[in-house]
Amino acid sequence: MKKAISSAVIRRLPKYLRYLTALHEQGEERISSQKLSVITGFTASQIRQDLNHFGGFGQQGYGYNVQSLREQIIHIIGLDRPHRVAIAGAGHLGVALANADIFNENRFHLEALFDIRPECIGKQIAGAEVYSVSEMETVLREKQIEILTITTPRDVAQELADRAVEAGVRGIWNYAQTDLHLPHGIVLENVYLNESLFTLVYYMGNWKDYKGFEE
Amino acid sequence: MKKAISSAVIRRLPKYLRYLTALHEQGEERISSQKLSVITGFTASQIRQDLNHFGGFGQQGYGYNVQSLREQIIHIIGLDRPHRVAIAGAGHLGVALANADIFNENRFHLEALFDIRPECIGKQIAGAEVYSVSEMETVLREKQIEILTITTPRDVAQELADRAVEAGVRGIWNYAQTDLHLPHGIVLENVYLNESLFTLVYYMGNWKDYKGFEE
DNA sequence: TAGATTGTTAATCGATTAACAATC
């Protein structure tokens, strides 16, 4: 079987996509790994290696076609397919994510939110209804939700994840500050905001260790 | 000069801290790298290597004292010192962060928010006032803000960051979907939510690559 | 003391960078 592509490569794809989209909007037709290197800060060699994991998208002597490479990366990530999403927890963070550009661009469709607080239930947020958590499995199944975003307090996150998986959800986007355990075949992506803030604070106290983009 | 500690190590510290806090709350007094390995999923060897970058906190034949190791890590990250924080952008995300536990625990002090919309200005959010962006430098200086969280649209992020640095801010916690360029000595930490979501989507379409599953 | 477990050096693994032949 083909060797798995390392997650370091995967996590660079969104960045390539972002810059290619910008270049496309600026009307650029072609780009070399050398020029992309200057823009992204990755080495030209790394860029060529990364892209070659997925196929030979370039042409010797020419470089890469911006628009076609952009479409390839959209396809590789899976952004050319629709994704049905729900959010558990209609608090500040849940509402912020519901209204974020992420779910409006890129073929993501926010289908439902869930909360336990009676005063939230029935409201419309970013075009989606807030349902009671007690109805979660039913709604997830009916609307064929693929991805559940968890923004609840950490003590209920595991239970909600388990129930969502039971109801057919295949990806969990977890903002609750806890490590979830999920069955084989279910994908988990954590966003631990405090880990990011703590890293910032560490480097503020030890900035000689910090290697950032400088100018 | 002592060699810089790699950012891979730094980014594991918050996780150690989280588990040590949990163990402490459970009344555990000691922990071996072996037991911590089972809990965290890191190897025992890696845990000992990581901790030894900062000093010999353990004791042969015994392991580590939970509470004292926890305090050491808090000190290493810098969470035992107060940090004065402001948020640029009092939209959904700014409000969500203002209300998040992060700023209430851990000696972070949210001192101000900034927005351009007249209807927001003067409001109190999570105990802090919303100021006009035009007053930003004055407020940042007066309140001696160390960290600016940017949750504005991306097109104003660089300008706000520049002005904040000018007003004495030393760390930027950036949620705007753009790469900022900052002077030497200023620390930047990006939270690119869509990169996280895209990674989730990629692995949902390629789950055999996920976490190194093989066959 | 004997058993346990660290601190630390050495070996391994994986990812990044360099080099260059292939080729547009």
Added chain:
DNA sequence: TAGATTGTTAATCGATTAACAATC
């Protein structure tokens, strides 16, 4: 064709894992 730039192999670098002597 000649110049440019990829695709790909080889070299390097860094991070993780293994091993074990030190020592509590």
